[in-house]
Amino acid sequence: MNGEPFQQTADDAALVAALRAGDEQAFVTLVDRYNASMLRIARLYVRTPALAEEVVQETWLAVIQGIDRFEGRSSLKTWIMRILANRARTRGAREGRTVPFSALATADAAIGEASVEPERFRARDDGEWPYHWAAPPRDWPEERLLAGETLQVIGGALDELPESQRAVIRLRDVEGWDAEEVCEALQISAGNQRVLLHRARAKVRAALERYFMGDMATAA
Amino acid sequence: MSVLIDDITCRELVELVTDYLDGALSPADRERFEAHLQICDACVMYVDQLRSTVTAVGTLSEETLEPAARDELLRAFRDWHHKPPKPPNAPD
Numbered sequence: 001m002n003g004e005p006f007q008q009t010a011d012d013a014a015l016v017a018a019l020r021a022g023d024e025q026a027f028v029t030l031v032d033r034y035n036a037s038m039l040r041i042a043r044l045y046v047r048t049p050a051l052a053e054e055v056v057q058e059t060w061l062a063v064i065q066g067i068d069r070f071e072g073r074s075s076l077k078t079w080i081m082r083i084l085a086n087r088a089r090t091r092g093a094r095e096g097r098t099v100p101f102s103a104l105a106t107a108d109a110a111i112g113e114a115s116v117e118p119e120r121f122r123a124r125d126d127g128e129w130p131y132h133w134a135a136p137p138r139d140w141p142e143e144r145l146l147a148g149e150t151l152q153v154i155g156g157a158l159d160e161l162p163e164s165q166r167a168v169i170r171l172r173d174v175e176g177w178d179a180e181e182v183c184e185a186l187q188i189s190a191g192n193q194r195v196l197l198h199r200a201r202a203k204v205r206a207a208l209e210r211y212f213m214g215d216m217a218t219a220a
Numbered sequence: 221m222s223v224l225i226d227d228i229t230c231r232e233l234v235e236l237v238t239d240y241l242d243g244a245l246s247p248a249d250r251e252r253f254e255a256h257l258q259i260c261d262a263c264v265m266y267v268d269q270l271r272s273t274v275t276a277v278g279t280l281s282e283e284t285l286e287p288a289a290r291d292e293l294l295r296a297f298r299d300w301h302h303k304p305p306k307p308p309n310a311p312d
């Protein structure tokens with residue numbers, strides 16, 4: 001997950017100084033940290049993996065060449081992701097990706113989707129407890145939460161998600177980016193970012209619930 | 221987002237957990253959210269499970285870069301620092 005904001009800034013300042021001085025280790029650190037995510041992000045804008053690789057390569061060159069002009073008004077990561085998004089978007093438009101990712105994400109976020117099946121709540125006109133739980137969640141076996149098999153269930157649930165939700169939950173929860181960085185990389189609003197993240201989390205939670213409770217039903 | 225006029229219901233609360241965790245609720249909605257948790261064990265459990273989900277998702281591994289691709293980038297970095305940049309359209 002993310003470090004404290006101060007550490008992030010101190011880390012940025014040191015990295016930027018090292019990059020300007022031509023420190024190869026600093027560059028390798030940066031590439032190792034972000035390259036895989038950047039490839040995945042670029043893929044959301046362009047049609048083919050080869051084009052995504054080109055865009056990421058171009059972005060790194062732009063970073064190398066532009067680091068002297070980095071002013072530290074945003075985090076280094078946000079700055080890099082803005083360059084990536086701009087290049088990927090331009091390239092995607094030129095190559096004609098049918099629907100730009102940001103438009104897709106906005107459309108996805110606008111669709112009403114319940115985090116929990118509506119049947120699990122009492123009716124709106126329930127005399128006693130309108131819209132309260134009818135079938136509340138039950139305790140999870142916490143000791144199994146990080147087991148290998150559970151992580152496979154989570155991986156499977158992520159694969160099932162719509163592209164826009166998967167992109168957001170990967171960056172926020174797998175890679176620990178903050179909201180602003182994700183909005184910058186995917187060119188989506190803060191509100192849509194949260195909607196997509198919440199839907200993704202709710203679906204993974206539901207998959208875990210089915211997995212844990214299914215086992216308990218068989219055991220009973 | 222200030223959509224909650226009366227007390228929050230369970231069905232509303234489950235939609236607001238990420239907003240809550242991200243500190244994106246208005247102060248009034250945050251207060252209603254927390255007031256509901258005071259009286260509803262089921263929603264406390266839902267919030268806990270969503271938190272546990274975030275923790276578990278965070279343990280998935282990330283891919284790392286292939287050495288060849290990394291070497292190529294490193295070469296570009298080295299070149300940029302050892303050669304002064306050429307003006308545009310300059311002959312080789």
Ligand SMILES: [Zn+2]
Nearest residue numbers: 229230260263
């Ligand atoms: Zn409740």
